[in-house]
Amino acid sequence: GAVVSQHPSRVICKSGTSVKIECRSLDFQATTMFWYRQFPKQSLMLMATSNEGSKATYEQGVEKDKFLINHASLTLSTLTVTSAHPEDSSFYICSARTSDREYGYTFGSGTRLTVV
């Protein structure tokens, strides 16, 4: 089945620094990837849709200058949290889908970001 690899699984950074999270589709090409954020005891909230070779589409209320998304190839999308602050601490999850509609969407294992 389709596999999405997300790294790192955990990261702690200092306030004001930037953090990059990678999401790779290992055995399929993903023209579209999705980035979610999940706060404790809450559901997943879609942040943006990442399209290979074009600008990401951000959901309302998500700062595009703070959450930089790059989807430079069919197998890699990155999310960079710039000038991170403690309120950005969250669980970030990426997702993609193969072109084969027999399968659903595949999710990465998530990245736990803690900003101190």
Added chain:
Amino acid sequence: DAKTTQPNSMESNEEEPVHLPCNHSTISGTDYIHWYRQLPSQGPEYVIHGLTSNVNNRMASLAIAEDRKSSTLILHRATLRDAAVYYCILNPGSNYKLTFGKGTLLTVNP
């Protein structure tokens, strides 16, 4: 986006069947019904999806009402590893964004 309604929580005993309901009365004709589950501190995992007919796979079965306004995810024999939050989501098309609701927290008792 069409919305779904699920119970906040359900409880089951190990090795017994579990029926997780989902109401989606505003579903459109092209909406697929997707089910995902999420274990603590992990990304969601695909369980099953369908359009009109009932579906079976190695993980579960999906029973879809004839009018498609509701569906039921069936775990035939619950195990402790099935304890998770289960999300029922309507998806209108390939590569369309998935919108997650609160889901159903399934507790499995030994």
